[in-house]
Every structure is written in structure tokens, then in C-alpha cells.
Amino acid sequence: MNHKKIVAPLTATTILSAFAPLAAQAQIQTEEAETSSSNVIVVTAQRREQNLQETPVTITALDSDALDQQGIVDVQGLARAVPNLQLLPATANPSTLQIGLRGGAEQVGGLIVSEPVVGIYIDDVYRARLQGSNSQLGDVERIEVLRGPQGTLYGRNNFSGALKIITRTPSASDEWVNGSIGYGSYDEVKATASVGTGLTDTMGASVSVLYRDVGEGYIYNRATGEDIGKEENIAVRGKLAFQDGPFEATLSATYSRDKNDGYIAVAGNLPRVPTGRTDFVTTDDITPRFGTDPYIVEYPQESSGRTETIAVSLNAAYDFGDVTLRSITGYVDLEDDWRWDLAGGFEPSPGVYSAAFDRSAESTADQFSQELQLQGEALDGKLNWIVGGFYFRETGDQSITDDIPLFGLNNLDPTYLSIKTESYAAFAQVDYAVTDRATITVGGRYSVDHKDFDASIQSGFGTPNPRTAVSLREKFSSFTPKIGLDYEVSDDLFAYASISKGFKGGGFNGLSILDPSVLATAYEPQSVWAYEGGLKSTFMNGFGRANITVFYNDISGLQQSSLISPGSFAIQNVGDATVFGVEFELSLSPIEGFNLFANVGYQDGDYSFLDPTSQAAAAGGTDLPLVPDWTFQTGMNFEENLNDDLVMRIGIDGSYTGDSFSEVTNAIETKAYFRSNAFAAIATDDRRWELKFQVDNLTDEATYVAGFTGTTSPGFTILKPRTFLASLSFAM
Template sequence: MSVGKRKLAFVSGVSSLVIAAASPVQAQDGDAAAANTANNENVIIVSAEFRETNLQETPLAITALSSDALESRSLGNVADVGRSVPSVTLRMASAGYGKSTQAYIRGIGQSDFNFALEPAVGFYVDDVYHASLFGSVFDLLDLQRVEILRGPQGTLFGKNSIGGAVRLISQKPTNDLEASVQGTYGSYERLDLRGMVNLPLIDDTLALRVSAASKQRDGYVDRVDFACAHPDQAGNVQPTVTSGDCKVGTLGGESVRAGRAALRWTPDAPLEVNLTAEIMRDSSEGAADSLITIRPTAALNTYNANKLVPTYGIPFDTRFATDPYVTYASFRDLSNGRQVPATNTMNSDSFSGEVKLDLSDSMVLRSITAHQRFSGRFTQNADNSPLPLALTDNNVSFRQFTQELRLQGEALDGLLEWTTGAFYFESKAKIGGGVSLPASGANGIVFDQNDQIEGKNKSAFVHVIAHPSDRLSLTAGLRYSDESKSYRFDRTNQPSGTPFFAGGAFTAPEATFDRFDYKLGADYQWTNDLMTYAQYSTGFKGGGINPRPFTPAAAVPFGPETLDAYEIGLKSEFFDRLVRLNLAAYYSDYTNMQLSANGMDNLNNPSIIIANVGSATIQGIEAELTLYPAPGFTIETSGSYTDFKINDLGAADGVSGGPTLDSKAPGTPEWKFSLGAQYTFDIDGFGAITPRFDLYYQSKIFNEYTNNALAVEPGYALANARITYDSPNEDWSLALGITNLFNEFYYVNRFIQAGGHTYTGQPSRPREWSLTLKRDF
């Protein structure tokens, strides 16, 4: 069957499913209308189209979680949020990629932090775009809600939102005096403190909201001195400790401080100014990392025979693959004396200002200006042993400036809603530190780096919604983007001090492109409680430059990935909003895929190549169901199926060790389900007790495009539980939470290190408990 026929068959089949789901509801038109008027407490408001709308009347596949919902699920950062959202994977990056959130939506994502590459899912904090994976492990500090938009957002959220967008919306200052404090104590000496105060400085004119947080937790992976613990297997390697349990430290510990100040000025009705400053200081220890297995290769066998055994008396082999919660990483290179700390830090400073001006009763102008700085250091001893094989030290910095102008209005007595605007972005980044790979090349590879990356984006967009009738709406959007990226490679061999590249530092050819993105859609409100929609949209993930060349010839640019997506959906509510069912089905053509491969070249040098090769089709279906069976009783469930099929691989077809036509997308389980339930028991004169249980399941997940069996994570299920007591006046609460209730073991991510003989991973956190006390004033 051809791609076009498969597309038609898929959409037709899902259309029948959606119509069948809608049919029994239409007969309830009159009752539903009365019910909607009578019951408003379950309405969810979102702003995914830059205007506040009811979630059930927004023709998008979108999930919104309020701050209360995030807290009740024991979700601590943005990487946790994706568990309960269909077709979405948000996870912490591996140790070699620092403080990054790897985001995948509907089979499209990005894992590598390097600033030469672009994310495939856009992160936005209060409508300010965050342009790098590094620094995207956002703490959920004083949030109003999180919105996750699935599918390309190529017109309104244009830059690198090919897979979708994650929006964090903060609480704004109000004219009410209020404050809160919260403390959490738990496993691994966890101690979290949070506080907020909202101050109305001038009645109805000026308000200030200040929030702060501190997070402290010990590591859960033990660093053990191998020669101390196993002297009979250590050969000539000398221990650094000689007594006790041979433990020299831990990995995975946290130490974070964050603060946010927001000032809201409303001098008169037409004008509103919001100024925000955020700061974070993260001095956490190295990310949890351990050795999964070792696969002997010709290069490793040669290195063992020629270097390791003659010098240290032992080879690098499976003796170092031990308990996943133990690592023998020493963070030093015995071959050259290089020593680095086990660290994973991130410092950020963000400043933004939004000016909203009502030009008339039907026209609003917004200006959003932001400047952000991020820096950090993260290290990895990838062989997880005391032997010299792979040690990396990354000192990175990134700063960006964004300016967006947005004009919104209505025309023809509300029959036409429109949004138009322009967006400007520029960034400068540096990657310093050093790389020590003594097992690579004829004499090993050890160098320091001072690479510099710059990027720019200029775009303009228009988005129009027409209402030809009370029930029918038509949507059209267009965005033009002009983007460029440059990379200067500056690396020095150590300890010789000679240039790493034969001709010295150089600037690679610039990556440039421009394109148009489109959106066309229609939605119909069959009743007050039933809406269906259909849409076609496009998106892209920006091009870049191969960031890890070993010769200047390999430092080549690559182009953007592109997506053409077709989607139909249903938004429905029954029985006085006591049942909410939302469905979405999609079919996407994914072209110019940016595929990368880790391996060794003919000179035994690590070879990491990124190129635009091939195309794929992605199709799937998503469902979200919420039930309110009784007052205080809530059941939430979701599920998704994703089918990813590569159609061709272009120049990569048949390359040894590369992807095949049977390869599946990394970071994307075929099946995903979640279930959450809570019930509030009100006790007269005592308060309320709310137990909650959450269950999350995902099928097996691949971690790279070759689908290497040793880098596959089998399917698993996780469970969290929480019980909360609220005082009669709801001014204080006490909650006991347990995460990973059944102590399920899995790897958050698995990684094949350069050379292909070392497989590492981030082990899951074990079962943990926490006790949280909160007081509102």
C-alpha cells in the first residue's frame, strides 16, 4: 500500500472512531446545555492560542496541569510532568549531557545538549522561549499551570516546536496580601523549603510577588574505590582509601537554590506591565551514572593488550559492571594525571518584561522582551572504572536575547479573531573544559576546548480564526522564519599544547535556511459539550553543524528537519461535566531526519556524524478520560499508541552500524498509559483527608536510532502514592508521599559511549518517602 493510501486509510478509520464516540452524545444536547450552566467547577482554562479559552473548546491536543495537580502527583520538576501525558516523554539527560531535559512528543525529540543542535520540543516560561536543552530542568516554582501541546506548533510557537511545546505559566502578582511556606523532609536526607509572599504595594496599581526554594538531597549511587573494595582484582591500581566501606562519595545528589520576583504595574485600564527576574544556583554533585555492560571490540582488545594490562596489570572488562547503584568511577585519568570533580551544576539568571497595551476595545498590543544567561559544569567518567578510558569535563555557558511583538484583535463583531507579530532571537554559547579519551587513536585523544556557537532567528507570523456560524470555526496560520548558526572550533592537545586541528582553530561553514510554516484547521461545536476538529500543520527543527568533528572536513552543516502533520480530534463532556473524554489521532510525514551515529573511523578515532537522511511516517492515537463519580472523587486516565515507520534512509541506507528501515524512534514508547485516582474525605470539625494513587506504564523504549539491543529499556510500570490532610480552614496541610511505591528498577536513559564498547545508564531512583508540611497565610 502506498504512503498516500495508508494515510487515507488511517485518517478514515480514526474518523469513524471519533464519529462513533460522538454519536450518543448528540441526543443529550438540551440536557448538556443546562448542565454546563449549572456546573463550572471542572472548567480548565488555557492560553495555548495566546488568548484564554476553555480547554474543551480549544482545537488542539493539549494537556494542562494546575499547580495543585502537580503537587498531588508528587511531581518535582518538568522532567516528571510527562509521565501522565499521552505521547510525551520528558526525562533527565544522561550524565554526559548535564542539566538537560530530553523531550520527545509523538516520536520526535532531541537528546544531545550541544548548542550546535536544536531542541525538537519548544520550552516556554511565561511565553519566553528557552533555546537550549541545557538548563531546561525547570523547577516547578510558584506555577499556575503547565500546558503541553502535542504536534507541530509551527505558526504561533514557531521556533523548533516540530514535536510540540511545553509551556510553564507562573502565578502573577495580585492585589491580595498572601503568603505561604512549605517544608519537605524525606529519603536520602531530603530537605526542601519553599516560600512565597504576595504584596499589594499600591492598591489596584502595583503588586510584588516573591518566591524562593531550596532543595537538598544526598546521592543514591555510591562511588566506591575499586582497588580498596577488590584488591585481588585491581592489578597495579593503587587505592585512594584503605579502610571502612571503601566509599569515596555518591552521585545523584542535589543542592539547588532558586528565587523569583515578579512586579505587576497596572496604572490604568489600557496598560499592564509585568517585570520578572529569576535566579537559580545549582551546585549538585555528578549525575547518577553506572556501567551497564561492556561489549568487547577490536579497538578495546588492542588497548587492553597494548596499554592497560602491561601498565596496570588488568584489562577493562566486566569486573567493573557491578550493582547499578554502585560505580567505580574515580574521575581521574591515570595516564596523564587529569582529575576533575564529580559535579553537575547549573547557574541561571533570567530577566523578562511584558508590556500589554489595549489599543481599543478589540485590539491589544504585547511586547515581550527577555534576556537569559545559563552556565554550568558537568563531568562524566564514562568507563565507571579507575582505568583510563573516557573522562569528559564540560564547562558551558549560554546567553540569549528574545524580543516578540504581538498584536491581537477582533473584527466584524467578533466573527474574526486574529493575531500577528514578529519574533527576534539571538544567542551566544561557549563549550569549554576538556576531553580525555586515551583509548582512542594511536596515542590517545586528550584536548581542551574553547568552542563558540552563535545563532539567530527572525520570524513573522499571522494567525486567524473565523467564525462563519455560532458553531463552526476556521483557522489559518502562516509563519516565515529566517535562521542561521555558526560554530568556531578551538581545541588544544594536552599536554603538548599543540592545535588539535592541523590548521588550528577554525570556523565551520555557516548553517542558514529560511522557510514558511502553515496551519489550516476547522472545528465544529456540535453541542455545548461536544466539539470535533481537523487540522493540517507544519513545523521544523532547525539545522546546525556537526559539533564533534575530528577533522575540519567533518565540521559540516546540516539542514532542518520538517514535518507535515494531519490531525483530527474530539473534545467532549457528559453528565454535567462529570465525565470528560478527549481523543486525538494524527498522521505525520517526517522528512530530512537528523540522524547521528557514534562509532570509530578507520584511524580508530571516535566518529560522531549528524546528517539529514531519510524520511518516516508517524501515526498514532491519544485518549484522555477524566471522571468525577462522586463529590471529592476524581479518576484521571490517559493512553496513547505511536507507530513510527522509516520509509527510506537515503545515504545512510546500508551503512554498517547505522539505522535500518526497521529502526524505531528513540525516546518513544509504542504504548503509554497512566491512571490516577483520589478521594477527599471531609470530616466535620476535623478537616479533610485525601489519599491519591498514580500508576504510569510505558512499553519498551529505544535510546538511539540503531536500536541496539543493549541500549533498549524494557517496558515498566511506576506507582506513586500520597495522602494529604487539610485543616478545617484549609490554611495548613500535611502530606505523606511515596514515589516508586513498588521499588521498580529501570534505567532513566541508556547511552552507548563513543567507541561502542561501553554502555552506561542512569539508574532509577528507588522507593522514597517524603513528608510535607504547608502553611498558607
Template sequence: MRTSKLMLATMLSGLPVAMAQPAQAQVAPQEAQEQSGGIQDIVVTARRTEESLQTTPLAVTALGDVAIQRAQIVSVQDVQRVAPSVVISTGSASTSGFAFVSIRGQGNLQPLIANDPAVATYIDGVYIARPSQGLTDLHDLQRLEVLRGPQGTLFGRNTTGGAINILSKDPVDHLEGSLKGEVGSYAYRDVEAVLNVPLAEGLAARLVYDFHDRNGYGNNARLNRDVGDQKSHFLRGKLKYESDGFDVTMSGDYNKITDMGQLAQTAGFNPLSFQGPLAAFAPGLASAIHTKDNWYTTYAGGLTRPTTNPTFATLPPDIQARYSQLPFDKLVAYGFSGVVNIDIGEHKLKSITAYRYSDSDGLIDLDGSPSPVLAVFGGAHSESYSQELQLSGNITDQLSYILGGYASRETGFEYSRSQIFGGLIRNSFGDAKNTTKGAYAQLYYNLTDSVRAVGGFRYTWDGREVVLHNQQVLGLAPNAPVAGTPFGVNCNLVNPDQTPTATQCNQTQSKNFSYPAWNLGLDWQASEDIFLYVATRGAAKAGGFNIRAGSLPAFSPEKVKDVESGIKASWLDNRLRTNVALFHTWKSNAQVIVNAVAPGVGVTQYTQNNGDTRVWGAEFEVVAAPWSGMEISGNLSLLDGKYKAGSISEVQRITSATPLTGCAAAPPTAAGVPRYDCTVDLSGRALTQLPKIQFSIGATQTIALSTGDLILHINYAYVGKQHFNPVVASDQQTAAVKAAYAQENALGETAGYGLLNGRIAYQLKDPNIELYVYGRNLTAKKYLSRRFSDLYQTGGLGVAVDYAGDPRVVGIGMRYRFGGQ
């Protein structure tokens, strides 16, 4: 142990030489040295006002446009490679267009329409309500900021984990633009066009269009077609008018992404679940086990036509046709916004008005095998309107403020239509309405010329309403006779609003929540090059409903508070910067996924408030410019966490011919065998999406030549082992069931992996053309982006699923820029 600590201390002492902060990579190294004799600063808006990154008293990573291009940040999931303590998982039990973002262990693997994400995404100040919009493309950006820790007192929505702040380029008052073309592996092709045009005095417009297409990097051996392909159309337009004392920016964007299905593969299955009538499914599962030899192969086949079931012939033709559907995904997301800034003497007023739309649909053969274990039609539709007003300014020379109000209204629906073991499609469907109102204020007071205090407070009012329409068989009338439901009819609701009819199957649930958020901090500019801060913050994530397990009450908001301290420093005449943040987070009333016995539903999976967690860690970001043209960059995060002892538990129902000590009697099986409900303490299980180590290191060397610059960039990013839905078996379970739980835990974690990316570019002086080659995952690392094993334990379907990450890709490109100043 002592040796390990010494080794760790030695590694950390070497960080100033080896690591660097990608926030500073927005400017070419030689430009930074020519302009400031070292590393150029970057201005951020992490606190809703422009300020230097090095004097911002919170942990934030920022990248400018040049750094984004060199790091090959083309979608939100790429952010994981450039910011510490940030992990972004892809692969979903419904559609492919989901980004499951976690920062410092604060995430949400079920951020459905009635359950908010823990990490907020903002585009030009507009909150993106649904993670189905989170994987949209990123083009023509001014800056990308990643804020770590609770964000409750300044941004539009109150979030517990952090925020990803995406800022696109505004129109400017001169003609400029660019054309880009790329080709690469898997028949990849990409075309991007940017045009900025001044229209009149103070008025300018900017338009961006991108189209990219690639063949699938995976193979569906059963259907003989590609999988993991993607086609995308992206469009953004902005119009900005500036005059004395005010400016107005109107913006609209559209993104459509389609593919032929996710690359889902059979990680393993539980033999105990495939006995008796289900024994015929086992050979197909066994033949499809995911290995290194078939890493990018799936055997998924979509849905099965249950022609032997007499009910199938009575279904409407359009419903019968759905049973022939092959896997697919489609995401359409767009939005409009208007931002107004008005100067009122020493004060500034800002208004952000926005509308966001998203619609995602998909079909996944979740088990990835020839056996028809589980196929899911999944999707969600969301429309949201939001309005934010913000007033800021100086009250005295020492005291400044920001205060504001926020309101939003989101409506939509979510559905999950599943076919289990080749039977008839079940229909889980719910409408939702989410409303949010909040008021916030933050004050800054200069205690001395170098010491500043900050205090912020926010109060939020959330309303959540869902109307469930769950039916046992898709296509039958709600009042059609169906065995096994609460009232013996197709309407599968425990507490319907009224007796189900031929057209009515509704269960309405609504709940209001309210809660505070706060921020208290102190920072000190100890010298021109040393900045220190300490802060404590509190925030909460809204409560919600389980649409699929409709008999359950609402779950309450989860609450997070933290303490954070940091130091941001420049050394060696601004040729070295070291930023360090230490934090400890407490989360109570956590919204967790549990497996338990729900009234009227039985053994199921749902979200409830259960457990208190503690997460602590250290984050290091450093940038160095050791010689002319060289920039070394990187980051490191060391994290750990656990549940508070005794704070989280679940009930496991066990069949046993003899009484089980410590367990309560439950209804017997249909055959009359006794069953018992046993409460299990889950506080020893691992936290989800919390890698204990994560780091990135990169270098850019610019070589000046007579006709232009040769720019060499390389980056290596590593993320440690992650757990997804870990489980704990009751002491009363049989040895075979405990072995199944142990295997589920093994199949529910992803091994740590590192990805090597590189880019070589030649920037001509005249004409302004950049020629480049690039590569991602250059070592052809076979890794998993996520695992889905919560179907493995007793009461589930007995299958664990892998989602393989992208393979090695290489390509070439050219970008021509024109205009500018």
C-alpha cells in the same frame, strides 16, 4: 492476531471508566462538583489566547496548581508521568542538567548550542533556548501546559515536536503567601516560601524562594562518596502593575543546582575493542558490570594523571590540576523578562522582552568503571536576548486574528574536553552565535455559529555561526608540534581561517536558513458537550553545525508536517470527559546521529540530514467524577513509526584482506591491510525515544471531616521500551562484528517500566495548614532513565553506559497558607 485486536478493543472501550485527563485535576473534586455539578473546566493559553481546554482545537494537556502539587511535579522531567506521548530522558555524556524531551517521537539527543531542541520550553511566554535550562525547578505555578505536535505559527520559536508551556503565578492585589517544609529519604530537606504583597493601587509583588538538598541515592564504591545527590537554590520575583487598558509585569528568576556527579554505570563492553595494548582495561570493565545487585553503585573515578607521558610535565600547572578533578555538576540559570499588555479598542497589543542566561559544567567518568576508558569535562554557556510583539483582536463578528513578530540573538560556547584511555585531555571547543527572526499570522473565521475555520502562516529566518578552536592536547599552544592532526600541530582543524599560531586556532563556519510554517484547521461545536476538530500543520527545526566534527558542512533544517483529528466530549451531566486525538506525522530531511567516515576526521559520530520518518498514533485522555469527592484521571498513547525505505544510510569502513562485494576501496591501514567503505541501508532501524505504549492512571478521593479534608491520591505511570541510537551492521561485516552490533542494540534500549506514586494529605480549615506524607516509586522499581551505547560499535570506545532512575523515596511535609481572599 485477532485475539490481540479484540483485547485491545475491549481495553479501549473501557477507557471512559478507567482513564482520566489530568488537565482537570487543578480543582479539588468536591469544588468542581459544587461549582458546576461535575468537572470544572480549565482555561489554557495554548494558542496565545485564553480559551477553554475543551474548545481548543489541538492536543494539549494542562494541569493547574493543585494538580501539580498532588502529582508531585517538581521539575520538567516529571511531566512524562502526566501527559501522553511525552518522554523525558536524563543522563548525559557531559553534565547532568539536561532534559532530553521527545513528543510523538520528535526529539533530539544532541541539542547542543549549535543544534536546537525539537520540543520548546517556555516560561511565562519566554523561549528557553538550551535544554541545560530545562531541568530547572518548578515552584508556585499557575498552570503547566503540554502541546503536542508542530508549533510553528503562534509561539516565539518554530518547533517540530511540541511545546512545554510553564506559567508561574502573577502578583495579585491582596496579601497572601505560604511556608512549606519537607523532609524525606536520603536526608532530603526542602524549604519553600511564597510572599505576595500589594504595594500600591494596581501594583503588587510576588517573591518565591526554595532550597532543597539531599544526599546521593547512589554510591561511588571507588571514591567512597555519594553520587546522585543534589543541592538547589531557586528564586523568582515578579512585579505587576495594572491600570485601565494596560498592565506591565516584570519578572526575574535564578536557579543554581549542584551535585557530585551522575550515576553512570558500565552496561557492557566489546571484547574486540580491548585487545593488545588495551587488554589491561578489560578486567576493570568486567568488574563493574551493572546488575540488579549493584543497581545504585558506580565505580567511576574521574580523570587519571598521565605522569608517564613526557608532555604532561610541560603543561601549565592549572591544566595539570584538572587531572585531579573528581566528578561534579553545576548548573546556573537565570533570566529577566518584561511583559506589556495594552488594550487598543477591540484589539490587544502584547510585548515580551526577555534575557536568558545558562552556564553548565560537569565532569563524568563515562564508562563508570575503574578502567580509565573515557572521562569528559563538558559544558556550555548561553546568553540570549529576545523580543516578541503580538497584536490580536476582532475584525468583524466572524473574523478574528493574531499576528506578530519575533527576534532573538543567542551567543555562547560549548566544550567537550575528553580523556581517552588515560591519555592527555583533548579539547573540543566552539563559540556560537544563533539569530532568529520570524513573522506570523493566524486568522479565525466563524463559518456558522458552531463551525470555525483557522489558517496560520509563519516565515522564519535563522542564522547560525560557529568558530571552532579544537585542539588535540589541552594546555599546549595551537602551533605546538603534535602528530596525527591535519597539519601536524596541536590545532586540530581541517580548514583553519589562518595558519595556527601560538594563540590562534580558529575555523569559522556560518550558514543562513529560511523556511515556512503553516496551520490549517476546521472545528465544530457539534453540541454543548461535543467538540470536534481536524488540522494539518507544518514546521521546521533550524539547521546547525557539528562543533566536534569540525570538517563537516552545516546540516539543513528538518521539516515536519502532520494531520490530526480529535474529539473532546463531556458525558453524564459533565461527570465524565473523554478527549481523543489521532495523528500522522511525516518528517523529512531528518537530523539524525550517524556513524560514518568524515573527511579529515575518520570514523566519528555526528549529526547530518539523513532519513525520512513516519510516526502515527492515538492519544486518549479522560476524567471522571463518579461520586462525591472522587476524581479518576489518566491517559494512554499508542505510537508507532518507521523510516521511509532507502532514505537513511551510513558508510562503514571495514578492514578485509579480500575485496568486499558492493563496497568501495578505502585507504589501507598503517600495516597495509586493505579497507573498504560499505554503504548500509539503515531504514529498518528503530526510531529513538518512541515507546509504543505509554499510560497513566490516578485517583484522588477527598473525604470531608469536621476540622478539614482528608485527601488521598495515588498514580501509576508506565512508559514502554525505548531505543537510543540503534545501529545496523553491514552485510559485509564479520560475524564477530555483527554480534557486537547486536549486543549494542540490546544495550541501547531501556525496558518499559511503571512507577507508583502516592500522597496522603490532611487540610485543616483553621488554621490553613496542610499536613501530608508522600512517596515516589513506591514499589522500588529498578529502571533506567537512559542508555548511552553509541560508543559500542567498531570505531568507538567499546563501552555501553547505563543511567539508573531514582529509587523509592518517602517523606513528610507541612504547608501553611495565609492571606488570600
């Protein structure tokens, strides 16, 4: 099959005009909507339950129904529903992501030394590694994506936001049995099951299982004659929840394993090797290396990935009346390995295939975290307060091996990395209602990171090859304050403004070839002062919401991944930057069974100062990586009774991502692209059974989103072609 590259993506104006008649009809039929308390979306962004529309934080909240309606089955899919959020494949394996949000970016998530700029939390437990971040979403109650620094109330490295996954928790009074089985493109088989029940008058238990196997690949390897791109995902979670009067506790244990064919860089050609911003190329300039099909590679070696995670957490609280004490304890054990060819292989002579840039890694990491919170109310409910402490400890090891015939470097000795991190923090936040409608928020967090790094690298050639050891010890500390004001303009209009500071600690580098100086160079922290204001409005008897946010981020010491020498990458503090942006979210549910959403994000990110010694300055970089100018998401779903026994559901959504650069040098620009998805389903009237047909990448566009451009044999990241999944689900 030939796949056509995007040339002229749909524009936001075109999409809005298509939905305009639907929105107008929805407005006319507002009076038919019934007021219901279910229209209130409850979030825990400020570590207590609040109405989404009365929380002075920019949040996108998606419950299980919203995830189902938009066909979001993994974390990467969240970029289809959140303005300005970038989630792209990382050069590791499909379970690892690049993350970009409001100017913060992390692009080398497959390393044991890498830490996210967006804090990831599963059931309130911080996950330090980006390995495994692209988890399959099974038995999820709600996802909250908080945008802007969360430096006061959250654990570590919430520089530009936080992503919270809240899984379903049992109780003594709840009982459920549900599951699904499906089959789709490339021999995909997917099955899920979840069971919850009460064990006693005070205890409930649940078990959920997810299994997914993609048995055939979507990329052809002409060197081996095989298709690659296979995946296998297994996840099992068990929960025990206890509640007796003022005391409650939830114990959770999770096991997950992702096996796959690794990160796959497809083979392509460029008209020239770009040198930087003044000589950049775009993804529109890429042509497939072989004919017209872009889904082809040519390397003889194995490409693979595996991530295995065990996580245990205990969340316990005691309500003393006006004061609640909470303890959140978490442990995570991670094993991760991957192997791939960054350039897609090459053919040095006809019919003879060789690796081009063959890199592999094996790593282990384990972390322990403990958080204590004390929160309550005072002054007849006018004062809400929280104080707490946070402790985090992590150790990890990784070996990285390179074989790079493209550069004449073969069978290099492994590089060994070892880390140890200890982090301490104390935090407090107070919300005081100065009037019935106006509230002031003041908070702050003081954090200290102690980081140790030991490494060993081949530093030359000989018999045996000489090696150099590196040992570094660093301490980073910060105070991240926040001050905010919110005002309830009316029962349906909520305004807020804030000034806050975000911080991401410094760290160490791990990608180097024959150059110990790269590993021996630590990078410094980065920080941001964020200025934000927004309006949240509710209308149409609660069935409509329109929220808008304006933000300005002033970033200092910006950390960005840079190419130091062929095959060696390092995080550099390239300088300072500013990001101005606007985010708008609209959702309408005007009549029973009809839902419409539309989100718009705009960003203008520029360097305000560049260190003249940085790679960004040397290449003439002007734009921040992973900061598209526009993002747009829209969709609708509709359901209608076919008769007394059957219900039909249909839905479609699309996401537009504007122009952006994938490298600090601005050497390659990812051109704007549009992806669309759709589903159709028939369910019984009681919703016990449903047959659903889901299509992703409806128009079957071949979309390049990044590239390795430093050689005449470049490799590129390409998103998946069109896929379908038919599934049968039940709920009892």
C-alpha cells in the same frame, strides 16, 4: 539494598480493570456532583484565553492542584501525565533532559549547539538551551503541553510541540503567604515560600523561593568509597504586576542554580557488544557489573554538574478596545558545566581504578528575544485575528575536554565551540466562524535563522599538539502554514482537524575527538507535515472530560544523533520517517473529593527512507529513537473529612512506557517499564496546614532507560530508586 530489574511490567488492561469499579461507582453517583464554573480549564495555547475543551489544539493542562496531586515537582515528572511525551536524563547533568515527542527527538542537550524539538517557554519567553530544562517547579500556576507542530504562533523550533510554564502573577487585590518544609530520602531537605501582596491600587508584587538539598547519593562509587547523586537547587523569582485601565505590564526576574554530582552512568555488563538492529540487545540483558546491586560505579575522578540561570522578562499590553497590542521582552543568561564518565569507569587491574570515558564541559550563553503581537476581533466577534513579529539573538561558548583511557586517548586538548544565532519571524493567524458552530483557522509563519559557528579542535599528536580551526556560516528559512476546521457538535462535544507544518532549523556539531571533519559538517533542517483530528467531550455536568486525537506525521530530513567514530557524535539528516499515533485522555471528578485520570498513547514510527550513508542505514535501523509503542498513565486521589477540623487526602498514580530504542542504530532496546507513586496527607479543614507523605517509585524498581553500548565496558542510564518526602505546608 538489592534492586530488582523490571521483567514483567503491569499492562494497561490490568490497570484499567483495577480502576473499573471506581469508574462505575463514579458514574452512578454523577447526580451528586454540583455544577461549577471552576470545571472550566482556561488555556492560552492560541495566545488568548480559551476553554481547554473548545481549543482546536491537542493540549494537556495541569494546574497547581493537579501537579500537587500527581507529585510532579520538576519538568521531567511531566512525562508521568502526558501521552507520548518522553523526558529522560541527558548526558550532561540532572538539570538537562532528552526530549522525545511524536517522532521528534533531541538527545544531546548538554551541548551549546543543541536546540530542542519541543519549544520550552517560561511566562511566554522562549528558552533556547536544554541546559536547565529540568527545572524545579515552584509557585507554578499552570503548565500546558501542546502536542503537534506549533509553527505558526510560537517562536522557534516547535517541531513537535511546545511546553509552557506559567508562574503565578500578583495583582493589586491579591494577598497570599504560603510555604512548605520537608525532609526525605538521602537526607533531602526541601523548603519553599511565596508571598504576594498589593502595593498600590494598581500594582502588586510577589517573591517566591525554592531550596532543595539532597545531601546523600543513591549510587555507590567503589573507587572512592563514597555515595554520589547529591543535588542542590536554589530558585528565587520576583514579580511586579501593574494594571491601570487598558494598560497592564508584568516584570519578572528569576535566579536559579542547580549543583549536583552530574550525570551518572552506572556500570553494567552485556552478553555482547551489539552492532545494530539485527544484533540488538535490550535493557533486560543488562546485569550489574558487581553482584546484584545495579547502583554502583567505579571511577576515581570527580563527577559534577552546575547550571546557573538569570532571566528577566517584561510582558506589557494595551487594550484599545477591539485591538490589543502586546510586547514580550526576554533576556536569559546561562552558565553550565558538567563532568562524568560515560562508561562508569573500569578496573584495569585488581584494586586499581581508572576513568573509562571522562568528558567535561564548560559553557556560557545569553539570549535576547522580542515579540510584538497585535490581536483583536471583528465582524461582531466572528473573526479573531493575530499578527506579530519575533526577533531572537543568542551567543554562546563552550569548551569540551576528553580523557578516554578505554580508547587509549589521554589528556586531550579541549575543543572550543562558539555560536551566534539571529532569528527573525513574522506570523499571522485568523479564526473565522463560518456558522454558529463551525470555525475555520488559517495561519502561517515565515522564519529566517542566521547561524555562525567557530570551533577549534586537536587534530593530531605532537609538541605542541596540532589544532584545526573550523568556521561555518549558514542561513535557514521556512514558511510553516496551518489550516484547520473545528465544529461544535453539541454543547458537550467539540471536533477539530488540522494540517500544519513544523520546522527545526539546521545547525552544527560539537562532539568530536581528533576529527575536525565532524565539526566542519553542518546538518540541514528537518520539517514535518502533520495531519491531526480530534474530539473533545465534556460530560457528568462538566466533571468529566474525554479527549481523543489521531495524528499522522510525515517527517523529512530527520535529524538524529549518530556515532561517527569512537567518542565522536554528530547530528545527521538520516532520511524520512512517518509516525502514526493515537492519544486519549480521560479525567473524572464525579463526586466531591474524588478525581480519576487515565491517559493512553500509541505510536508507530518507522523510517520511510534512509540515506545509505547514514549510521542508521549502516546499522540496519528501522525504528525511531524515543518513540515507545505504548504509553499509559493513570491515577486517582480522594479526600474525606475526618471530622470538623481535619481532612485526609490520599492518591496513587502509575505510568507505563512501552518498548523503544535509545539509539539511532537500534542497538539497544529499552524494554517496557512501569513506575508508580503515592501520597497520603492530613490537612486542616481550612487548608491552611497540611502534613503530606509522598513516595516515588513505590515498588522500588531499578529501571534502565538507555546505554552506551559501543565497548566491552558499557555504562547505562538508570532511573532513581524509591524515595520518600515528608513535608509540612501552610497557606494564608
